[in-house]
Amino acid sequence: MQKITNYINGKAAEPTAGNYLDNPNPATGKTYSLCPDSDAADVQLAVEAALAAKTSWANTTAEQKFQVMSKIADLIDRDNERLALAETTDQGKPLWLSRNEVTRAAQNFRFYATATMQMASEAHITENQAVNYTIRQPIGVVGCISPWNLPLYLFTWKIAPALAAGNCVVAKPSEVTPMTAYLLGELCIEAGLPAGVLNIVHGLGPKVGQALVEHPQVKAISFTGGSATGKHLAATAAPMLKKLSLELGGKNPNIIFADCDLEKTLKTSINSSFLNQGEICLCGSRIYIERSLFETFKTRFLELVKRLKTGNPLEDDTRIGAIVSQQHFDKVMACIAIAKAEGGNILTGGNSVQLEGELADGWYIQPTVFEGLSVDCKTQQEEIFGPVVTLTPFDTEEEAIALANSNSYGLAASIWTENLSRAHRVSAAVDSGIIWVNCWLYRDLRTPFGGMKNSGVGREGGWEAIRFFTEAKNICIKL
Ligand code: TXE
Numbered sequence: 001m002q003k004i005t006n007y008i009n010g011k012a013a014e015p016t017a018g019n020y021l022d023n024p025n026p027a028t029g030k031t032y033s034l035c036p037d038s039d040a041a042d043v044q045l046a047v048e049a050a051l052a053a054k055t056s057w058a059n060t061t062a063e064q065k066f067q068v069m070s071k072i073a074d075l076i077d078r079d080n081e082r083l084a085l086a087e088t089t090d091q092g093k094p095l096w097l098s099r100n101e102v103t104r105a106a107q108n109f110r111f112y113a114t115a116t117m118q119m120a121s122e123a124h125i126t127e128n129q130a131v132n133y134t135i136r137q138p139i140g141v142v143g144c145i146s147p148w149n150l151p152l153y154l155f156t157w158k159i160a161p162a163l164a165a166g167n168c169v170v171a172k173p174s175e176v177t178p179m180t181a182y183l184l185g186e187l188c189i190e191a192g193l194p195a196g197v198l199n200i201v202h203g204l205g206p207k208v209g210q211a212l213v214e215h216p217q218v219k220a221i222s223f224t225g226g227s228a229t230g231k232h233l234a235a236t237a238a239p240m241l242k243k244l245s246l247e248l249g250g251k252n253p254n255i256i257f258a259d260c261d262l263e264k265t266l267k268t269s270i271n272s273s274f275l276n277q278g279e280i281c282l283c284g285s286r287i288y289i290e291r292s293l294f295e296t297f298k299t300r301f302l303e304l305v306k307r308l309k310t311g312n313p314l315e316d317d318t319r320i321g322a323i324v325s326q327q328h329f330d331k332v333m334a335c336i337a338i339a340k341a342e343g344g345n346i347l348t349g350g351n352s353v354q355l356e357g358e359l360a361d362g363w364y365i366q367p368t369v370f371e372g373l374s375v376d377c378k379t380q381q382e383e384i385f386g387p388v389v390t391l392t393p394f395d396t397e398e399e400a401i402a403l404a405n406s407n408s409y410g411l412a413a414s415i416w417t418e419n420l421s422r423a424h425r426v427s428a429a430v431d432s433g434i435i436w437v438n439c440w441l442y443r444d445l446r447t448p449f450g451g452m453k454n455s456g457v458g459r460e461g462g463w464e465a466i467r468f469f470t471e472a473k474n475i476c477i478k479l
Helices: 040-058 062-078 080-091 095-116 151-164 179-191 205-214 227-240 262-278 291-306 326-341 397-404 420-429 462-468
Strands: 006-008 011-013 020-025 030-036 123-126 130-138 141-145 168-172 198-200 220-224 243-247 253-256 286-290 345-348 368-371 388-394 412-416 434-437 470-478
Touching (some): 020 080, 040 141, 040 205, 062 080, 062 151, 062 179, 080 179, 095 151, 141 205, 151 168, 151 179, 151 220, 168 205, 227 243, 253 397, 262 412, 286 291, 286 397, 291 345, 291 368, 291 388, 388 397, 462 470
Parallel strands (some): 168 198, 220 243, 253 286, 286 388
Antiparallel strands (some): 345 368
């Protein structure tokens, strides 16, 4: 049984208490590796290593940071197949999707490697009396806590800007999907990342994550996960005046007007509904369709949904892989039961899928489509985070906007229309941090990324992330 280790002070480290958690493969439901059940003592060792490396990393030249971060990106690319197989075995997503996400993880490191070479700052000249210039200094030791849905992608999405900004990092991946974070540690050693610059501590959120958030020498926390956890984490960090970036849940509208390009809308809506088994905070699980198009869209959409293969994540034609854990499988099935109880009419799906052989004990759920649910029911209000979407008609643009905003989340939205004025109008009116028009999940890493309301606080991406991971200092020189 493979034993995952922490990565502390530049080398593999066993959890000090010697405890481990079973780590199952969602496709089989069977434990296939052991994850360190670390504790505060391990966090302390990691923070000490980061503190020891802090000054030297901050003083490392931009060129040297660029070189080592680019090397990590190249090694991730080199090991794409190995990392993708590890990701699928750990998370349950189709292998073809894991390959794509590993490529994006390399891009995260490469993108922020280039950022090290582009750091600039502002100056303000005060009526020929003074020169003000702003410098952005690394915070020092920062914490990065990431979730189980896109493990390596979201892990690197936090770590890369933190390193580029000159910080040392203590990172806590999800205990549900620890494998690729462990493998990243090995690649950092191979790339020659100096000891202590990045430290990875595995374990339970309330134990290791909490210890990291509470640690007085960890000055900022970047978190992606559930809204409830985010609120808890903020309650811990706020009295300590720590900088916080919270990328939380979503319950995103997919607004489809009758004048849309129907073929493109259908194809992309299948993706925005069910990619990664619907386990993406950006998925469009509330589908609103203009009434004149509703029946046509419904018929065509259902035809496509019924063709999606739910099955072995290792097979190329699988579109819906395994649900990440027994706990999450139970949660999603419970949500489906609630939707039925709330009067939802199941148009397709709604059941678990029983596979054969070694996959017989895996966790699989059919892609599920509901209609006939009211605006304020739990199914339309709360994040399910599984392969479950709802179809709801609307009559006017104003109603579509009201429906889209009738929710405590505000992360992302898709809008399908060929009317440019409407696209601008509706985009401005929908309360989401990320709006896609005639597309979904089309990502430019330079753009601000994050949500409002219960979807989080702050933004990642581009210079937003560098600003988060630095302290701005204004220096005024009197002339
Ligand atoms: O997230 P958690 P989970 C949503 C989705 C999902 C729900 C819970 O609805 O069902 O969140 O998923 C660590 N102090 N999203 O359980 O619990 C934990 O170990 C410090 C949306 O994965 O929030 C893990 O590393 N850390 C989200 C990370 O927080 C703590 C993606 C996320 O765990 C902690 C994932 C604590 N007290 C889930 N408790 C998105 N926005 O993409 C837990 N953690």
